[in-house]
Amino acid sequence: MSGHWTEKLFIEKPEYFKRTIKERFKKTDSEIDGLIKLFTEYGVTKGSRILDLACGIGRVAVPLAQHDYNVVGLDISPDYIQHAKKYAQEKQVEHQTRFIEGDMRKVSTELKNQTASFDAVINIWTSMGYWDEETDENILRQSLALTRPSGVFIMHTVNKDNLLRRFQARDFSDEDDLVRLMDRKLDLETSRMINYWTYYYRENNGDLKLLEKMEINHRVYSLNELKKQFQDAGWSYKKSYGGFTLDPLTMDTFSMIIVAEKP
Numbered sequence: 001m002s003g004h005w006t007e008k009l010f011i012e013k014p015e016y017f018k019r020t021i022k023e024r025f026k027k028t029d030s031e032i033d034g035l036i037k038l039f040t041e042y043g044v045t046k047g048s049r050i051l052d053l054a055c056g057i058g059r060v061a062v063p064l065a066q067h068d069y070n071v072v073g074l075d076i077s078p079d080y081i082q083h084a085k086k087y088a089q090e091k092q093v094e095h096q097t098r099f100i101e102g103d104m105r106k107v108s109t110e111l112k113n114q115t116a117s118f119d120a121v122i123n124i125w126t127s128m129g130y131w132d133e134e135t136d137e138n139i140l141r142q143s144l145a146l147t148r149p150s151g152v153f154i155m156h157t158v159n160k161d162n163l164l165r166r167f168q169a170r171d172f173s174d175e176d177d178l179v180r181l182m183d184r185k186l187d188l189e190t191s192r193m194i195n196y197w198t199y200y201y202r203e204n205n206g207d208l209k210l211l212e213k214m215e216i217n218h219r220v221y222s223l224n225e226l227k228k229q230f231q232d233a234g235w236s237y238k239k240s241y242g243g244f245t246l247d248p249l250t251m252d253t254f255s256m257i258i259v260a261e262k263p
């Protein structure tokens with residue numbers, strides 16, 4: 001039996017969530033567009049070194065390399081890292097990318113052979129909050145040490161103040177022959193979302209066959225909480241946005257982007 005839920009979802013059974021990542025490609029162009037605008041605004045020029053923390057299959061890292069950034073992607077999933085390497089080869093950006101299998105909780109050790117410091121660190125699509133708050137803060141602190149002065153951290157995550165307003169206890173997704181039923185609870189004492197995902201395979205006759213049950217448990221943050229966490233880790237808070245359109249963050253914006261700078 002596996003320990004933490006991330007091991008089961010991303011290492012032992014990576015194929016299920018990989019389907020969700022592939023679906024996410026529909027949004028990738030607008031995400032890259034927003035990211036490049038942010039890079040430009042915060043002095044991260046083409047040719048800069050970007051660290052993509054929890055890069056998955058290179059969905060964001062590879063297009064950034066195609067736009068002339070040099071990207072190091074770190075992810076805990078061996079399957080996703082292999083996929084990212086292949087994707088970079090396919091798009092002929094293997095020289096502008098480096099994909100490393102490793103754990104962001106010890107990102108300094110995982111990247112000890114990387115000499116120059118990064119111009120920007122990115123963490124996209126709610127890719128933190130998987131452990132406790134001390135761990136998140138520690139990842140931010142290690143990232144700070146890996147970044148050049150005036151370099152930035154750009155985090156994109158779910159906006160808790162919107163999540164509370166639109167909370168849906170049950171939902172499903174339909175990805176070809178894979179159906180995912182999602183039941184959710186929000187623990188108000190800890191601000192953690194507890195998701196019960198049940199995957200089914202849809203047979204040709206439409207019947208559903210049970211494949212896998214997963215429990216996903218992660219911290220969700222309000223801007224105010226995240227801002228404090230960045231500051232406690234030594235970052236200087238710059239600005240927030242309500243997603244990659246770069247509109248202001250409000251209670252109506254599903255996602256939140258926070259930009260912090262290394263003093």
Ligand SMILES: C[S@@+](CC[C@H](N)C(=O)[O-])C[C@H]1O[C@@H](n2cnc3c(N)ncnc32)[C@H](O)[C@@H]1O
Binds near residue numbers: 055102
């Ligand atoms: C929601 S996905 C986002 C992937 C990618 N950022 C994207 O936007 O396509 C979360 C990612 O976090 C990775 N992850 C989970 N725990 C990790 C850890 N301890 N260290 C590094 N990556 C981790 C997973 O393998 C997965 O690829």
